[in-house]
Amino acid sequence: MFGAVQFGIFAAFIVLFVPMGLAGWHLSRNKMLFFSGALFITLAVGVHLTPYFPSITDFVSSLSVTSVVSNRNSCISFLHEIVWDVRDSNKVLWGWERSTPVVACEFQKLSRVEASVLLNGSWIVVVGDSQARLVVLSLLNLVMDGEEMGSIRGDLFKRHSDYKIVIEKIGVKLEFLWAPYAYNVTELLTEFKKNRRYPDVLVMGSGLWHMLHVTNSSEYGDSLGNVRKSVVSLLSTEFGNDGPVTGSVSVQSPHLFWLGMPTLINSMLNTEDKRKKMNGVMQDAYDRELYQSKLLRQSGGPLLLLDIKSLSGRCGVMCTVDGMHYDEHVYEAAVHIMLNALLIDSQQRL
Structure with missing residues (x-):
């Protein structure tokens, strides 16, 4: 101040x-x-x-x-300034810190009604592994009531499967696409470009499966480079400053997010193979490849990071049972960060 x-x-x-x-x-x-x-x-x-x-x-x-x-775009850099109150695993609280710039940005936890108004009529696609599936669960928990969610959870968590739902009352089409590797993401982007149909919001992520089954950070970096090329090609050929080229279905370019990997707590991982391959040194190497790929906005790229590593790390050991998948509060925070980013990018207020 x-x-x-x-x-x-x-x-x-x-x-x-x-x-x-x-x-x-x-x-x-x-x-x-x-x-x-x-x-x-x-x-x-x-x-x-x-x-x-x-x-x-x-x-x-x-x-x-x-x-x-006066320049709300600068607020993007403060979106992850979140503090946690973790007294025990059953009582986890989170919120944005009260520093002057963060308060001025007026971030908010959106209510069900506010989130429904913001997302009304949208096509949302979330692409990735189990972390992405948990983000979908948190988003559905926000816009749907408990009774509706009871019939959804089983279908959403079918192993290694896609999931689609249309929420009629708010006109939202939500898709989860199982894509554990970065090349799966590249293939999907190619398909979007071929069909010239694009979601309004696209959340992508990968890394955990590659770290476990390939364990080669340089190869991971190369695959992220291909994702970046696909995104840049899509944006440059299909969308201009005033909207899409003639023939495109969308009225504006998609809002693009990259879902980061969580903090991995090695001692809590549930198999010896995971503890051996998904160690701190390897995670740091994978993180470096992500930032060096220039895929993220903060390194000059097109995608805004949803920093699950930061969120999960601050929530801590009490927020996970297996050292990899965290409780609902972490993904809830990620969803609200995404929604506030949408408000900033679309210059809206609720």
């Missing part, structure tokens, strides 16, 4: 440089010293009195807030 300390520094700069500027106008030494002293006393008094006048303090503080809000 822009408070008394910062204001004092600002005042010091005025006291130092304004008299020097006046000296350039050939004022006499006595006049310049008098002016400098008067200015210093006035500003010093102002700095000390400002906290006692709420209207002044609020005005000064609002300057920094306004600078953040």
